[in-house]
Amino acid sequence: MNETTAHTHIQVGQQLQTGQQHPIRLYLFVWGLLFVLSAFSYMVDYLGFQGYLRWTLILLFMMLKAGLIVAVFMHMAWERLALVYAILLPPLLVLVFVALMVSEADYTIFTRLAFFGTGP
Numbered sequence: 001m002n003e004t005t006a007h008t009h010i011q012v013g014q015q016l017q018t019g020q021q022h023p024i025r026l027y028l029f030v031w032g033l034l035f036v037l038s039a040f041s042y043m044v045d046y047l048g049f050q051g052y053l054r055w056t057l058i059l060l061f062m063m064l065k066a067g068l069i070v071a072v073f074m075h076m077a078w079e080r081l082a083l084v085y086a087i088l089l090p091p092l093l094v095l096v097f098v099a100l101m102v103s104e105a106d107y108t109i110f111t112r113l114a115f116f117g118t119g120p
Helices: 003-018 024-046 051-073 081-116
Strands: none
Touching: 024 051
16 A cells, blocks of 8 residues: 555545534524523413413424534534435435325215214
C-alpha cells in the first residue's frame, strides 16, 4: 500500500469514527419548541375549544411535535432521501390504507342501514 492510499484510509477511518456532530443549541431550541407546542396543546383544553376546532388544533400540534422529533432527534433532516423514504413512507401508506378502510366501513354501514333497516 503506498503512502497516498494509506493516508486516504486513515482520513476515511477518522471520518467514520467522529460521526456527525450537531450543536447542542439546536437540541435545546427544539426542546423549547416542543415545550411551547405542548403548552399550546394544553391551552386548547384550558380555553375550552369544542368540536372540530379543538380536534384540529390538537392534531396539528401533535403532528408538528412528531415532525420535529423525527427530523431532529431521529436525524432524518440529515439523512439521504432514500433512507427517509424507506422509514417514513410505509407508515404514511398504512395511514392511507386505514383511511380507505374507514371509508369502506362507512359505506358498508350505510348500505346495511339502507337495505336492512335500523332495527336489529
